[in-house]
Amino acid sequence: MTIIASDLDRTLIYSPTALALGMPDAAAPRLLCVEVYEGRPLSFLTETAAALLADLAGRAHFVPVTTRTREQYGRVRLPGPPPRYAICANGGHLLVDGEADAGWRARVGRELAAGSAPLAEVRAHLERAADPAWLRKLRTAEDLFAYLVVERAAVPEEWLKELGEWAEDRGWSVSAQGRKVYAVPRPLTKSAAVAEVVRRVGEPAADGAAAGSSPDLAPAPVLAAGDSLLDTDLLLAADRAWRPGHGELAARGWTAPHVTALDERGVAAGEEILRQMAGCLP
Structure with missing residues (x-):
């Protein structure tokens, strides 16, 4: 099953100042609030994007990949079922069913001590x-x-x-x-944590031999999206990726052969990313 590994802020969800609606108020899309902070609505996506994301989560492994801390990520309530895997702190924490994987955090600590x-x-x-x-x-x-x-x-x-x-x-x-x-x-990367998810998703079950599954499963294909320099490694490691028409990467004109550079900006870009990802799924 395909893995959809996406950055959150300014890629799928948007603060009021980042919405970039750029249209008359009467023509603006309906928005769904997915984060509240100190009693105030903080992050949104369009209702169309919410429906697309809920559908994708049922057809693929959706993995939020964020620089947010675990506490900050915990405020976000995305449409669809809770993701089995989520990546916080730019790859520093791998959450499995909402709980941080201690083994992954220890591995990250060793790599940081050796490389930075x-x-x-x-x-x-x-x-x-x-x-x-x-x-x-x-x-x-x-x-x-x-x-x-x-x-x-x-x-x-x-x-x-x-x-x-x-x-x-x-x-x-x-x-x-x-x-x-x-x-x-530099050793703290989103792509390393996504690679660990790919490894785990691709592993056969403990009783796989009895069930007739192969021990040499091909890794799941990865679709990815992001807007900042901290997403570059994630996009490059994916089989296919998208970046919006705003953000650090757009400002630098950055792209790669398998990366689609969208024209859409703001919350409309988040919706278009999900629409194009849906078109890649069987």
Whole structure:
């Protein structure tokens, strides 16, 4: 069965400021709220997208793949049955039926220790380098990576470039998404966690031999979608992928032979991604 591995924010679900409706109010699509935070509606998709997603979840393994922490992901109520697998913290946590897989987290910890500078060093640099004039918050997520909440228009592009160069020398990468600037260890990837899901989905059952199934099952095909630099590895690892007409990847004109670069922006892009994914399923 096909695996659909998709980023959430600004790919499938959208905050009010990211909807980009671009049409008269009377022509706007009906929206479904899928996240409430502190009593306020926070994330939406169109009702058409909700129906498409519920249908896809019944025909494929739908795997949310997000940079959100487990707590932040837990606020999202997507249409359809709860996903068997979900990936949080940019691949740092693999949830199985809603519970974090301790073995996966331990494996991630070993890879980070071997391949990137410590989180404490990166956070200390961010504290020194960020300008209080535009910095609003500095946070760490799941003891895995750090991010800044900023006044994006006031952040100098040269500062972002210098931060990226500093981070690269230490095995980290930088991604600017809306009002957040992420610093993430390079070994911490969405694609690695999706590969683990592919491995598990493709494994025969314990009684597979008695049931007549082959021990050499072909890996399930993967359809993927994402909008940011942190999604690049996920899209490249997929059999077929999509990116919306907004976001970091669109701004850079990034694509690949098997990646469809959509013209649609905002919540309309999320709907179109799901529509095209549905067309790829048997």
